Amino acid sequence: MLQHFDPRIDHNRDYGTPASLSENLVTLEIDGVEICVPEGTSVMRAAALADINIPKLCATDNLEAFGSCRLCAVQIDGRRGLPASCTTPAEQGMKVWTQNDKLAKLRRNIMELYISDHPLDCLTCPANGDCELQDMAGAVGLREVRYGFDGENHLDAPKDTSNPYFTFDASKCIVCSRCVRACSEVQGTFALTIDGRGFDSKVAAGQDEDFLDSECVSCGACVQACPTATLMENSVIEMGQPEHSVVTTCAYCGVGCSFKAEMKGDKLVRMVPYKGGEANHGHSCVKGRFAFGYATHKDRIRTPMIRDSIDQPWKEVSWEEAIGFAARRLKEIQSEYGRESIGGITSSRCTNEETYLVQKLIRAAFGNNNTDTCARVCHSPTGYGLKTTLGESAGTQTFDSVMKADCVLVIGANPTDAHPVFGSLLRRRLREGASLIVADPRHIDLLDTPHLGDAMHLPLRPGTNVAMVNALAHVIVSEGLEDTDFIAQRCESDAYAKWRAFIADERHAPEAVEAITGVAAEQVRAAARAYAKAPNAAIYYGLGVTEHSQGSTMVMGIANLALATGNIGRDGVGVNPLRGQNNVQGSCDMGSFPHELPGYQHVSDAVARGRFEAAWGVQIDDEPGLRIPNMFDAAIAGHFRAMYVQGEDIAQSDPNTQHVEEALRSLDCLIVQDIFLNETAKFAHVLLPGSTFLEKNGTFTNAERRINRVRKVMPPIAGKEDWEVTVELSNALGYPMNYSHPSEIMDEIAMLTPSFAGVSYDKLDQYGSLQWPCNAENPVGMPIMHVESFPIGKAHFAVTEFVPTTERANRRFPLLLTTGRILSQYNVGAQTRRTENQVWHNEDILELHPHDAEERGINDGDWLGITSRAGQTVLRARISERMQPGVVYTTFHHPGSGANVITTDNSDWATNCPEYKVTAVQVEKVSQPSEWQKSFEDNNQRQQKFLREAAPAGEGR
């Protein structure tokens, strides 16, 4: 997509109406100033671009103009009346006047009417200083209100305080409907309406419910759009207006929204989505917008701690002592059990610079390649599959590209919950008429997008993705829907011929696999035709694709579909992995995997390795190291004995919890660096306080390969940014690291990683963000990949045999459990559980179909024991038609739920990404928690006590 990098645009200003993307320009004159703007630009925006501010109330530049307040009236030579400038398009040769006596009088009259029904408590109003009504009263020179304040009014309207983050004070509402339009146009939820007419009209949530009980998802778009104090953040009501702001990046999901952190000294008042953010264009979801309270939560770890055994209380020590202790233990273990007996895990939540340093520490200071990242358990198959087929381990598009898609195929993803801001953009495109195909065992919310004509749902059985993608490809090939020119020019011909012969086989026909997938052949054919025949068709996929025993095969199958139909290399098409955590892309790019140096350069590649060896001054092992699951196996077997885990909670997020716990218990030294005492830290010997994204500098890379800056807004609570801790540990181990700022780490990354060669903090400050590859050929990055050629020259069709998972429903375990996420909670929940987001989801629940419930005599709210071959846990039941019979569903945001006690260690054949999405289970009513839950609770109590008892060394004991 064309990047409109326009230095004229100041993203902190409101231009009144959205930008026009037209390439035709028109020139007009406003108050005697000549200005040239794209056709379709409103007079209001044109004026704003010429630095002339026309008064306005109902207009704001992220909403379509509405023309209701009339405050923006202007006079245009040769036209009658006083048209609203927000709804009047600029025309060639137009002469516009924005100020004269007639206009002034009209505006004053309008303001007078508004103010006569508005409380005059400006001095004590939370919006004081940031209120457009107040500003406009000033701008139009309002001096008196002739109607008096005694007439009929709304001054006693009640407040709605149901939402934990914002208040709706109806007495201050001017019924401009900006909130209503924000909810529908920007967020796509349609929770708000204007009820009634004329004087009686008012804003209503849902069916006249309070905000919390309505459809509202608390994205905050209405709060941001409201020109008055009617919709206002509670934090502003409590703390007052912020006095400065810093642009930074959300640390939750892979959308990577840009925010202005609005501050009062070093206190964060609110997070406001930043209009200049290329990933979010000023929108946000409840997590990034409101759920930041965890950063100052009382549970934050504030002091380094050590202990000799996990059955002892913690001992508070200085940084120096903790680092010294950790380094000594690591060295002792290595000298006793060998170089390969230790390793570490980088985090997809930490910055690129921090991730880079941890893998460098492991490769250079530990002297082995035992580094892995939590991307192992989510998107490692994306890396493998896309590298094999397209030559690069990354998604091909920008998020904005979806606005050019005619058909959108969503596989195993739930964007409105897991990638909400992208979900809103996608919904906008669907409202404009793009068609939608969803391949998912569950009915997801996207399927209910209003105004949608032809949503197709392929409710396949968990574990049958590859059979489905092969059937789709079979239809494309057998019905002559291929893009033969694209294939001939852009794809390897031998591999294509082999693939074509494979896929054309009748065993892949939708009719032949109907019994496997459970989806009617005709539906599959219709979906394949819709995808193949659309001028632009785009695929979006998530963990429902990767977290399977054939995750990698499925990713390749998806790439095959896009290649076969020529849907690669331009706007509106492509293969788009939706990344779970904020920096999954970055942690993979930064060389976290045991076989790859930064930039996906294999450790056995002597040339690449040589560059790192020269720069780092050490020899690097040319054999891959251990992956996370193999580290666990090796720990239990006794030859892997120490681990450094930065910002990850493997004890909660990895499958087969009891196996993980056994592995962690087997370690002689576990060093955990985290902001809280997470589940993993309960097995640790060294606990190093981590810093949140608000407390450090760095970069995150989102799902579009976009590198965004993270900027420090407050000092780290325990005194150190995470990268500083890694540097000190390395120095203590005798491998010197010396950086004074993360920008120097980025410079080193740029020097060693071809796809980052052109990245620097200066350039990021200049352009806001950069999409890699960013190098000599693409100095400002590459929004759309593979436009002319693939990094491997020609694309590679991969043969994708369907191999059923060994995890199958049987008589003992007749149901299939699949797992997912919910909007208000994030991953293991360590952050969001420590915020008011708990009001939406304070426990994980098992969803099951009415039929399965009835068979077992289960009612809504019953306690259910869920048993798999790996373990048992107990959750409450919710009966739901979203599920198909035979399939049950839960989330894993709460540690005590033990969702991963039941998931097995089955994994993807190519990458060992766990098969979270398919576990055969039995479900029955029970009256008490499972054995694991009881022992979890015991251990939790004990470890919390050890933390409470933590005392400075030498004191108290």
Place this chain on the structure above:
Amino acid sequence: MFQTEQEHLIQMINQIALNNISAGDENDVADMVASHVKKFWSRRMKSQLFECVEQGGEELHPAARLAGERLQSETKPLPQ
């Protein structure tokens, strides 16, 4: 209660073989498996595979066993 390290490795390599079963004949499949293991497995995992092959490799898929044999013959001896 859990798989041993070696059991897990056997399961992994058999799974690799099964997923590449359409690569061609047993020879071709073994090539795919060998290059995968070479690229992604750690030194120790490889040596455990070789141990398994030496013990007869009965639990191994035939293509996986062939892959193990090939890798073993081309691998340099372990350092130390």
